[in-house]
Amino acid sequence: MKKSLIALAVLGASGFAMAQSSVTLYGVADAGIGKIEAGAPAGNDASDKTEFISGSLMNNGNSRIGVRGVEDLGGGLKAGFNFESGLDLDNGNNLGSGGGFWGRAANLWLGGNWGTFKMGRTLNTSFYGIVTWELTGAANYSVVGNTYNYAGGGPRSNSQFSYKTPNMGGFSAELGYILKPDNGDRAKWDVNAIYANGPIGVGLSANKVKSGKTNYALGGKYNFGNFALAGSYTTAHNAANAKRRGFSLGGTATFGAASLTLDLTRDTKNEWTGKKYTNGLVEAKYALSKRTFVYGAFLRLDDTNNYGIGVRHNF
Template structure:
């Protein structure tokens, strides 16, 4: 009897031990950037200004990213990222805890990656990351007002993204953002696709992004899955029914020097509720270069030219010339001092925010001056700052 009880106990103990799950290897990383700069603008709505500006070399942020190894070359992954203003402690976007990114998904070495949530578009991730913003930052290096969305100003809500594994140096990615409008699936939705080749010193990319507006009004409807930034460059066209981006970019690295070029075509297409009546088209071409002078020193420069179409009663269409410079000195792997300078000159006419009145084109350097355009034909911006990564 005693032996039978002992045997039963051993069996139960063994079953209990076998019932304990084997946990897959996982990791979670806390990371972030704190960036601030003393900034001078020659003209903001008619007056010069000297002030502190947050997030210039890179947007200030903190985030969590994690993976769990599920075996067989498959991992579960997630990322949550919040942007903030170091000068007042406020969220970068009111009411949004994780305004920069919030997604979850699966990655397989052979099948690719599938993610869902609030994400950057393939258009930005494959084209924008080898454009001028990658070397000069969006604050002063983005094309005027970030008209072509090659900086991080556009994020896609309610989106599903598939990215292929790398095959012969080529990566492909597709994204769909669900508009969520009952009975009108195409309202407010987003579609993006991109291809990229990386081979040795050469990288080439092409991308497409289409944002559909939920409905017309005085501005782009915030319930849409993708919302473009507004500036003096595009303010007259923000009641568009849809917005289309097409862009090409390439870089070539020669030792410590990287040379790049980009082209974009942007179309604001009106609908029945739009305040303008003709499609507004912006074409931008640019070149940029980056030079690692020494392990601690990096210099960069860029030039871009943006031209708007003659439409909506405008015969002298707006043009924008922009020159951007950057000097970055690394005190350590995590801390950098930097200086940024940019000058922009605008010619011709554009539409006011009401989509009807024709006004002089207003310069807006990069995307740091979107809400503060110059009242004259030119604008200069200079910054001295510090960036700390953790």
């Protein structure tokens, strides 16, 4: 009887603790078949041959496994973390996405009614501004992301401190900062301003590394129901401060479980390659369930032709 009472007390205490915090395991499995020309900024699977693809330019996304948690500290204050690791379904190797084992995410945060303060490796502030209006949900084959490298800053940053405001009727803003010793002796700031409410999504992204030039992207999307239209204008610089500038225009049509996207970019200036390009993406998706879909995509990127057909499952 005594042991039973102790066990009940332990279970009761445990249940209280679990009610105050939670840890979630999640992930993505994405693989298919495709061809990626070696001249594209393709990373994995760039061989000019039709082959199995995973974690490549022509996958919808990288396979990954992650863990995130949140604890209610009381008084409206919460603490949380996110660790996420990439996975190559070719052979089971780790894909660091530019970082180490937890290269997709390794951060912690504090949040409340006043907003959220985050520290660590994370998707950067400019990326979130672009995702507000980008038509593919920032797929690996995003023509805007690949043409202008997410406003010249890439999708992720190490050692970033950031503050995000609470959502105020659809408006929010976020400021990220990386200290000088953490970024090759050059401090970096990164900011976005977003309006996302109902059918409208507008995002402004800007970032700058000390002694570099300011990158920015401004885009918007309007969802008419079964059709969404998006457009943007971007000025981006590479590490040598060479400029690439241009605009995008595209749309997505939805037919029940199926969707078709056409997205185009056009350079108005391109010092990265010395030649102005018109790049384009055609993407088709069909949802098999809320968590699983099949897709096919063709990407014309700076004189390279790339395609992929695959399956993505979210868990």
